[in-house]
Amino acid sequence: MLQVTDLHFGYDTPLVRGLNFTIEAGTICLLHGPSGCGKSSLLAILSGTADKMLKWQGQITLDGVEIGQLPAAQRGVGLMFQDPLLFPHMTVGDNLAFGLTAARSGRAERRQAVLDALQECGLDGFAERDPASLSGGQKARVALMRALLAAPKMLLLDEAFSSLDPELRQTFGTFVASQVAVRQIPALLVSHHAGDKSLTSGAIIRFPGL
Numbered sequence: 001m002l003q004v005t006d007l008h009f010g011y012d013t014p015l016v017r018g019l020n021f022t023i024e025a026g027t028i029c030l031l032h033g034p035s036g037c038g039k040s041s042l043l044a045i046l047s048g049t050a051d052k053m054l055k056w057q058g059q060i061t062l063d064g065v066e067i068g069q070l071p072a073a074q075r076g077v078g079l080m081f082q083d084p085l086l087f088p089h090m091t092v093g094d095n096l097a098f099g100l101t102a103a104r105s106g107r108a109e110r111r112q113a114v115l116d117a118l119q120e121c122g123l124d125g126f127a128e129r130d131p132a133s134l135s136g137g138q139k140a141r142v143a144l145m146r147a148l149l150a151a152p153k154m155l156l157l158d159e160a161f162s163s164l165d166p167e168l169r170q171t172f173g174t175f176v177a178s179q180v181a182v183r184q185i186p187a188l189l190v191s192h193h194a195g196d197k198s199l200t201s202g203a204i205i206r207f208p209g210l
Helices: 039-047 092-098 107-120 136-149 166-183 194-199
Strands: 002-010 014-023 028-032 055-062 077-081 154-158 187-191 204-206
Touching (some): 002 039, 014 028, 014 039, 028 166, 039 055, 039 077, 039 154, 039 187, 077 136, 092 136, 136 166
Parallel strands (some): 028 187, 028 204, 077 154
Antiparallel strands (some): 002 014, 002 055
């Protein structure tokens, strides 16, 4: 479970004051609001990737542990963006293997984990494919599984569905929701799209929060 308590943040001027919300394990919470209201800044704070110019205070607790001052690599946060950001010089399989944790370092174990992930997302047999040959929906699935193979404790989705057409958007969103539920992790989806409300199972946070 993710809990955010009395969070204030901004640059030269405040963006959000006194933000409080909880995301239960296995649910997706929607973060909705206009451009420039602080949505991406919130994700940066949660993931530990905020630049030094962004000032914030408050408490961020994940599975009962306060993570606000931990380095990004120690927070256990999975990230997915509008652009799938697949490595073009790697095969699909190698892209997925990149997401594996150090604990799963054996070559045979990595290979099996990649094959299982491809089967799970409906891309069985795609391990040796070039990412450039994939459709938008296929790239999104690979990017999601790469993030999940790192066994994150929380998933952050920054406009992750926005590059997909309406039909793919619904299909992929349903797949994401099923993965979040099965893995029992909290997820936060940033979106401008009103239709994405149907994909969420948690609360809707509307910015601005001043």
